[in-house]
Amino acid sequence: MEKQNLALMELGRLMREIFRGFKKRIGEQNQEDIKITAEQFHLLNAINLKQEEVIQKDMAEIMGKDKSAILRLIDSLEEKELVRRAVDKNDRRKNYLMVTKTGERVLKQYQIIAFQMMEDIQQGLSVSDLNTFRRIIEHIKDNARKL
């Protein structure tokens, strides 16, 4: 039991380290620029990634959170003018989520940080290792989704 358990713990600790590093680098960001939290970044990124139009409900599903949590995250992003809600003309219950130009710019800055972090984190790993790692992550993710 010990080993597997440890693996889970290690993964958690690992993520905290990475998260900590990410926050630290964000903190070192240009002061005058708009700052967002990791969760805000994550949501912004997820909206941006989607090819199709998305509404709040979709994001709640994608991010595995309550719709009210998403609503408040979007509130915070809208306040910073990184995202706007646009009502669907055909179904006025729906708000399409639109990333603003500022949103794209800020997102890009954060992506650069994330990219740099990935580079640093992957230092010293072979291409084959990385491929195996990605494959396993995908596999685990599928399993985790069913939990």
Next chain:
Amino acid sequence: MEKQNLALMELGRLMREIFRGFKKRIGEQNQEDIKITAEQFHLLNAINLKQEEVIQKDMAEIMGKDKSAILRLIDSLEEKELVRRAVDKNDRRKNYLMVTKTGERVLKQYQIIAFQMMEDIQQGLSVSDLNTFRRIIEHIKDNARKL
């Protein structure tokens, strides 16, 4: 840039899925028994794992959190009588953290859940895959620490 970036995102998402699953299973726990949150479990487990005596400061370092965050987590664990603080006789600034019998019992219950989760998550992966995965995690962890 895309691929590496995705790997980071995937890892984050993966952890959230696992964490979500863990919380869900915790929620399904036996009503009459003492319930703890995921963070409480994590701290309790970390204290328990340590071979040497630990004080709050140590746990803050180990868990990568502010000492006040740890303090409050310990408050909550102490309230449930899962942990006790014992003042160091030689240095009365220090509180040694002791897991109670109840703490051990509760911890064991949650470890079983965590263990079961690990089993489910690892379904379908070969032993060699798992070993590679652990090795990479270790490597990444070393890199992450330097971030």
Next chain:
DNA sequence: AAAATTAGTTGCATATGTCAATTAATTATT
């Protein structure tokens, strides 16, 4: 003895998140 350091504590602010109830809009049913 005074100054500096250390461990723990407290107050305050913020972020995040869930659940349940409510509102408004739309769709299905009688």
Next chain:
DNA sequence: AATAATTAATTGACATATGCAACTAATTTT
């Protein structure tokens, strides 16, 4: 067409988590 059911978003109440800065008490350094 009127009523009922469903859907998306919102709000309120509440719990958890976390960091920062200021403070206290104990110990160590100067």
